[in-house]
Amino acid sequence: MSELEQTRVALVTGAARGIGKGVAVSLLRAGWDLVLGDVDEAAGLATAEELARLGNVEFVALDVADEASVQAALEQIEEDFGRLDAVVNNAGLSDPDTGPLEQLSLADWNRMLAVNLTGAFLVSRASIPLLRESRGAIVNIASTRALQSEVNTEAYAAAKGGLVALTHAMAISLGPDIRVNAVSPGWIDTRDSVLQRSDPLRRIDHEQHAVGRVGQPADIGELVAFLLSPAAGFITGQNLVADGGMSRQMLYRE
Template sequence: MSISENTAPPRTALVTGAGRGIGLGVTRALLEAGWQVAALDLEFGAEAESIAAAQQVTCDVSDEGSVAWAFDTLAGFLEGGLGLLVNNAGVADPASGPVETLSLDGWNRWIGTNLTGAFLMVRSAVPYLRDGQGAIVNITSTRAAMSEPETEAYAASKGGLTAFTHALAVSLGPDIRVNAVAPGWIATGDRSALRDQDHAQHPAGRVGRPEDIAEAVLYLAGAGFTTGQVITVDGGMTRKMIYAE
């Protein structure tokens, strides 16, 4: 099967975990770039006022019925196909405690949202993405390749999402491209609380911003010859050797 080199995907995007943090930044950037966006999250607070132009849908991506309901709700939005799916929803706190005391429910909390949620979204979105010859961008993490203590569930979920990315790229190509962005430390709150040493430890000279991830997502949305890849956006930290003094 081949695709037309002159076919442009529709400028419609679906972003999960869009109500705050990285997802909010990605949604805002897409809107500013002229995309029509459907934003999914468990709830939308005051921060979401900045993405009022997006169609906001309450959805628990870890719940099969909730995802099905969201896609039914977005039937009109998806009618012309989908240009971009951004799987960003996730349990942000990586600390799960000692593995020997980690409950199965606790483990499933990270896996269910961070990994199974992406699967459920992809499964429902594929027909619309295929119609639009669109793209998927999964938001994984540098923790898929490096860890702090007591973060097994989070690391496993993001490692799984990284592998899910290249498997999808092979299965869904050439109609649908699938890539991932692996953020490092992205500060989504009050940046004035960051210390000088927090910034200085990064080769890029600062802690990341949601806008940094949004830039990578926008690039991948239009990078027609890029698929199955993970772009690391971490200010260079995964390339820096650190030894205790």
């Protein structure tokens, strides 16, 4: 099989559930071979088995905050596929509320940055040789919390803000061989479909979005699939906000 005929291979971290799983579904439907990386082996294997109906899926145990784990995962990908065309750095601690700043421990601060920021650095760095060979792309999943905040979210906001900055820095350093972009989701309902039906969000939750609804993982998945495609070949170093218009509203208390 020639290089042009080979199926593109993508690694999605934190892919066992939520946005990562949504990204994996979109990429599989776009014809990619998928490597799902997650620290939760049981959930990751179950997701890989579930998504196998859509295409070629492999699971690798991956703790993005552990350098040895990252290196082992990339070695396995190279051994199993011989190539890597894209990385989606999605893995992260998802609860932004770490309590009052004066009570935030250094250990909790460091853990948030290790997973949500350093993890993307470690995975990206380890992926560079394969991505440079394939002239591939990286998408970092940041957050609108990199741009605006609620109370008690300093560690999360700092990590996601750092991820946006890391994105444009890597885009300049790794171009033209590797494109690097970020996606900043807003409110995405990552609960499973059964729970969404049994415990639906309030009408006001949807109506406060300019598009009239809260987001779904597929909304982010489709945007990531576009950014990794040749159609986005002129886009790099950017942070694309996908929040249904939420962050563009001027809200005043009356």
